[in-house]
Amino acid sequence: MKKLDDNTLGRLKLNILRGIVYAILIFLCFLCLFFFYLMVINATRSNAQLATGFTLLPKEHFFDNLVNAWNDASINIPRGMLNSLIVALSTAVLTTYFSALTAYGIHAYDFKGKRLAFTFIMAVMMIPPQVSALGFVQVMNKLHLNNNYIPLIVPGIAAPVVFFYMKQYMESVLPLDLVDAARIDGSGEFHTFNTIVLPIMKPAIAVQMIFSFVSSWNNYFIPALLLDKAELKTVPIMIAQLRSADYSKFDMGKVYMFILLAILPVLITYILLSKSIIKGVTAGSVKG
Amino acid sequence: MNERTALQNAKRKTVSYAKWGYIFILPFFVVYLCFTLIPQFLTIYNSFFENYRDGLTQIGPNFVGLENYKALFTADSAGTVRILKYLANTMIMWFVGALPQFVIAMLLAIFFTSYRLNIKGQGFFKTVIYMPNLIMAAAFSMLFFTLFSRVGPIQMLLTKWGWIDASFDFFSHRVTVRGMIALMNFLMWFGNTTIVLMAGIMGIDQALFESATLDGANATQVFFRVTLPLLMPIFVYCLITALIGGIQMFDVPQVLTKGNGAPDELSRTLVMYLNGYLTTKNYGMAGAISVIIFIITGVLGGFVYRMLTAQYRDPGRQHRQRKGDVL
Numbered sequence: 202m203k204k205l206d207d208n209t210l211g212r213l214k215l216n217i218l219r220g221i222v223y224a225i226l227i228f229l230c231f232l233c234l235f236f237f238y239l240m241v242i243n244a245t246r247s248n249a250q251l252a253t254g255f256t257l258l259p260k261e262h263f264f265d266n267l268v269n270a271w272n273d274a275s276i277n278i279p280r281g282m283l284n285s286l287i288v289a290l291s292t293a294v295l296t297t298y299f300s301a302l303t304a305y306g307i308h309a310y311d312f313k314g315k316r317l318a319f320t321f322i323m324a325v326m327m328i329p330p331q332v333s334a335l336g337f338v339q340v341m342n343k344l345h346l347n348n349n350y351i352p353l354i355v356p357g358i359a360a361p362v363v364f365f366y367m368k369q370y371m372e373s374v375l376p377l378d379l380v381d382a383a384r385i386d387g388s389g390e391f392h393t394f395n396t397i398v399l400p401i402m403k404p405a406i407a408v409q410m411i412f413s414f415v416s417s418w419n420n421y422f423i424p425a426l427l428l429d430k431a432e433l434k435t436v437p438i439m440i441a442q443l444r445s446a447d448y449s450k451f452d453m454g455k456v457y458m459f460i461l462l463a464i465l466p467v468l469i470t471y472i473l474l475s476k477s478i479i480k481g482v483t484a485g486s487v488k489g
Numbered sequence: 490m491n492e493r494t495a496l497q498n499a500k501r502k503t504v505s506y507a508k509w510g511y512i513f514i515l516p517f518f519v520v521y522l523c524f525t526l527i528p529q530f531l532t533i534y535n536s537f538f539e540n541y542r543d544g545l546t547q548i549g550p551n552f553v554g555l556e557n558y559k560a561l562f563t564a565d566s567a568g569t570v571r572i573l574k575y576l577a578n579t580m581i582m583w584f585v586g587a588l589p590q591f592v593i594a595m596l597l598a599i600f601f602t603s604y605r606l607n608i609k610g611q612g613f614f615k616t617v618i619y620m621p622n623l624i625m626a627a628a629f630s631m632l633f634f635t636l637f638s639r640v641g642p643i644q645m646l647l648t649k650w651g652w653i654d655a656s657f658d659f660f661s662h663r664v665t666v667r668g669m670i671a672l673m674n675f676l677m678w679f680g681n682t683t684i685v686l687m688a689g690i691m692g693i694d695q696a697l698f699e700s701a702t703l704d705g706a707n708a709t710q711v712f713f714r715v716t717l718p719l720l721m722p723i724f725v726y727c728l729i730t731a732l733i734g735g736i737q738m739f740d741v742p743q744v745l746t747k748g749n750g751a752p753d754e755l756s757r758t759l760v761m762y763l764n765g766y767l768t769t770k771n772y773g774m775a776g777a778i779s780v781i782i783f784i785i786t787g788v789l790g791g792f793v794y795r796m797l798t799a800q801y802r803d804p805g806r807q808h809r810q811r812k813g814d815v816l
Contacts, residue, residue, distance in 0.1 A: 215605065215606075218606065219606055219608075222600045222606060222608060223608075225596070225597075225600075226597070226600075226608070226614050229593070229597075229614075229617075229618055229679075230614060230617045230618065232676065233617050233618055233620060233621055233676060233680070234617060234620075236629075236632055236633070236636060237620075237624075237632075239636060239642060240632050240636075243635075243642065251642075252640065254642055254645035254646065254649065255642035255643070255645055255646035255649075256642075299516050299517060299520075300517075302513050302514075302516065302517075303513065303514050303516070303517040305513055306509070306510045306511075306512070306513025306514040307510070307514060309510075310506055310507060310509055310510030310513070311506075311507060311510070312507035312508075312510035312511060313507070315510060318514055318518070319801075320798070322517070323794055323797060323798050324790075324794055325521070325525075326790070326793070326794070326797070327730075327733055327786060327787075327789065327790025327793050327794065328525075328529075328783070328786060328787065328790060329733070329736070329737045329782070329786055330525075331737055331739070331760050331763060331779070331782065332529070332532065332779045332780075332782050332783040332786065333525055333528040333529040333532050333779070334528075334532075334763075334767065334779070335528070335531070335532040335535055335767060335772060335775045335776055335779055336527065336528030336529060336530065336531030336532040336534075336535070337524065337525075337528035338767065339528070339531055339535075339772070340523075340527065340528055340531065352524070355520060355524065356520060356524040356525065358516050358517060358520040359516075359517045359518070359520040359521035359524065359525065364517070365797070390506070390509040390512075390513075394513070415623050418625065419623075419624075419625040419626060419627070421625075421626070421627045421739075421740045421743075421744075422739055422740070422760070422764070426764075426767055426768070436625070436628075437625055437627040437628070437740070440625070440627045440628050440631050440744065441627055441631075441743070441744050443631060444630075444631055444634060444744050444745075444747055445747055445748075453635070453640070456631075456635055457632075457635065460628050460631055460632050460635070463625055463627075463628040464624050464625050464628050464629075467623050467624065467625065468620075468623075468624075471620060471623055475616045475619075475620075476612070478619075478623075479615055479616065479619055479684060482619065482681060482684045482685065482688075483684065483685055483688040
């Protein structure tokens with residue numbers, strides 16, 4: 202009898218604990234979604250409706266706001282989105298391909314200085330891009346590459362974090378016997394990499410492509426220092442411009458729509474691929 | 490004899506393939522040299538020169554030795570050493586966001602991995618809490634500005650409820666501005682930390698938990714005596730990378746305060762300070778600030794480097810690798 206009581210007591214305790222845990226989780230989810238929910242709702246309201254204050258219910262002006270934002274004279278958001286798309290896609294492709302190539306070079310071959318090369322890449326991994334921004338801007342100005350996408354795209358070839366992820370992935374999935382077998386079959390080294398190694402690396406490449414696309418799409422610091430031609434500006438620069446504009450004169454419905462458009466491509470990608478993205482988060486962290 | 494030629498052949502083979510290793514890693518190093526290493530040296534070089542614009546006149550570049558650094562650490566007329574003030578701002582805002590970030594991430598990681606609790610809907614919860622991490626920081630910050638502005642819905646709601654006065658301005662008080670920045674940083678990062686810590690807990694050998702339980706340890710003891718010590722390396726790794734990220738804090742406060750770090754520059758961060766000199770083309774001062782940030786992140790990065798490469802320093806593993814039997 203006593204035993205049974207203990208059991209029910211234990212179960213009760215566990216259920217209370219479980220209730221608290223779910224409450225915490227739901228509260229955190231609410232916190233994460235609340236501001237974005239307000240953004241979407243407010244993007245459906247006209248300026249006059251927004252002036253009346255807070256509401257949780259959508260109104261009917263979504264398409265008006267979309268048309269107004271899309272056709273705005275000072276902030277050319279469709280152009281900005283196209284620009285960001287070009288930069289982010291090219292960066293994602295270059296970063297993943299060359300990081301895999303670099304990782305393969307170090308993983309599959311023995312050569313003098315290999316350890317040094319690896320050590321170097323690992324050592325510079327945590328240095329933030331801001332601390333070389335000054336010299337970077339100077340060099341780009343000298344080469345007349347400001348107002349050009351090359352300085353935003355090409356540096357992606359040297360991405361230590363992506364390299365490290367690729368290297369770790371290769372260590373777990375790529376047997377070198379396979380490379381040897383390809384050699385015996387007469388496959389050239391580049392050919393082996395492109396036709397045998399890359400397909401094996403597909404999951405890693407997909408994950409890193411998403412991450413590099415997102416970080417390039419969101420990148421604000423360096424592009425803002427290099428791009429001042431209106432037709433070249435990327436989305437984050439336009440958002441910052443929106444903040445600096447004379448705020449009181451703005452149609453607020455349009456402002457919410459701008460913000461929504463700025464994050465929409467990433468949001469859609471995330472909704473479609475959240476599972477593999479979350480799996481890739483642990484990229485490059487220490488193994489326990 | 491036969492065996493020996495085979496061995497020699499094998500050796501020759503390795504040697505003849507070496508050049509491909511160089512070819513494959515060449516693009517990385519060329520690009521790194523041009524776009525990061527040379528700019529890095531140029532930045533350091535600039536920090537020793539006086540080089541700025543005074544109205545329409547260009548001053549310098551003239552070599553001034555350590556004068557820029559001296560200027561950085563000299564108090565202005567109001568008696569503040571600005572770089573230290575901005576460093577303090579950065580660290581305070583980072584800490585206020587990072588403290589709940591780590592506490593909650595740790596709790597969630599324990600909840601999610603507990604067999605006893607057996608939390609349902611983990612996929613959904615993880616998807617939601619990780620989402621803010623991918624959102625453009627500039628846009629998130631702009632959203633906060635619009636929502637909390639004098640004419641924004643949150644201001645109006647709180648006024649209606651009588652929680653704040655109608656004249657209250659979220660952007661003119663130190664506590665609210667810093668609070669908003671910390672809240673955004675918290676929201677953007679706690680999901681990420683949760684997932685990394687979870688992976689860390691799941692990477693711990695299950696047998697250890699089982700034997701601890703068999704030896705009579707309760708849940709609390711198992712956590713403090715088994716989970717926590719084994720999780721320490723990953724926890725410290727997360728903490729240091731978060732700190733390095735915190736030092737780089739820029740997009741959120743820059744957009745939120747229009748770059749002025751209002752009120753009274755109390756939300757101005759180190760990188761905003763750097764960005765200010767970069768946009769006004771005061772390259773001497775910008776160089777000196779860059780070097781300071783470089784040193785701070787370099788020291789912190791050193792710890793991360795040691796942790797990430799620990800597995801490669803283990804001689805046993807090296808040996809296996811060299812033999813190429815990775816699987």
